[in-house]
Amino acid sequence: MPTFNIQxxxxxxxxxxxxxxxxxxxxxxxxxxxxxxxxxxILTDVKRENWATAGKLWSDQ
Incomplete structure (x- = not known):
């Protein structure tokens, strides 16, 4: 049974x-x-303030 966890x-x-x-x-x-x-x-909604890429929060971009 494939299970996908996607944020x-x-x-x-x-x-x-x-x-x-x-x-x-x-x-x-x-x-x-x-x-x-x-x-x-399983879909998980994430606030931009809780996700970072390249050392920067998405809420700051």
């Missing part, structure tokens, strides 16, 4: 997330030959 900046709509998880599930099933019911996806 995203907060602010995406439920519809955007719905399309995203449908696409991930479809591609996973095509690639691994598994059933959709075996694919778990």
């Amino acid at each position: 995203l900046f907060e602010g995406r709509t439920a519809e955007e997330k719905r399309k995203f998880v449908e696409a991930i599930t479809r591609t996973t099933c095509e690639t691994l030959g598994c059933e959709p019911g075996s694919v778990d996806i």
